[in-house]
C-alpha cells in the first residue's frame with residue numbers, strides 16, 4: 126500500500142469520501158429504527174449504496190495513490206451496483222405510498238444499465254469513445270423520461286402524498302443535474318481531452334458524494350417526516 130501525500134488533493138478526496146460513505150452508512154442503518162415500517166427498506170437501500178461505495182473508495186484510493194491512474198474498473202463495478210440501487214429508490218418510495226407496476230422498475234433498471242455498460246466500454250477502450258457516449262446518453266435520457274414524464278411520474282403525481290412528492294422531486298433533480306456531472310466528466314476527459322486524470326477523478330468523486338449521500342438524506346428526511354405524521 127502506498128501512502129497518501131499532502132500534495133495529492135484527489136487522493137485526499139478519495140480518503141475523505143471513503144470516511145463520509147462509512148459515516149453515512151452507519152447513519153442510515155441506525156436511523157432506520159426511527160421510521161415506520163414502510164420506509165425501512167428505502168433506508169436500508171440508502172445504507173447499502175453508501176456501504177458499497179465506501180468499500181470501492183478504499184480500493185480506488187489505493188489505485189490512485191499507487192499509480193496516479195483512473196481506477197476505471199473499480200469505479201464502474203461500484204456504479205454497476207449502486208446506480209440500480211439508487212434507481213430502485215424511486216420504485217420503493219412510491220411503493221411505500223401506493224401500488225406500482227414492476228415495469229416502472231424494469232425500465233429504470235434497463236435504462237441505467239445501458240448507460241453504464243456503454244460508458245464502461247467507451248472508457249475502457251472496448252468501444253469507440255464517442256459511440257459509448259451516445260449510447261450511454263440514450264440510456265440516461267430514457268431514465269429521465271421515465272421519472273419526468275413516464276409512468277413513474279404519473280403515479281407520483283396521482284397517488285403520492287405531499288411528503289413523498291417532495292422527495293420524488295428532489296430525487297428527480299439529483300438524477301438530472303447531479304448525474305449530469307458524469308457525462309460532462311467523460312466528455313472532457315475522453316472526448317475533447319480538456320481535463321487530465323486528476324481533474325476527471327476529482328469531478329467523479331464530488332459527484333458521488335452528492336449523488337449517494339445527499340440522495341440518501343432526501344429519502345431519510347421524507348421517511349422521518351412521514352413517520353411522525
Ligand SMILES: *C/C=C(C)/C=C/C=C(C)/C=C/C1=C(C)CCCC1(C)C
Pocket residue numbers: 204207208211240241243244245257258259261262265304305307308311333336337
Ligand atoms: C453513485 C454513482 C452514480 C450515481 C453514477 C452515475 C453515473 C452516470 C450518470 C454516468 C453517466 C454516463 C453517461 C450519461 C454517458 C456515458 C458515460 C457515463 C457512463 C459517464
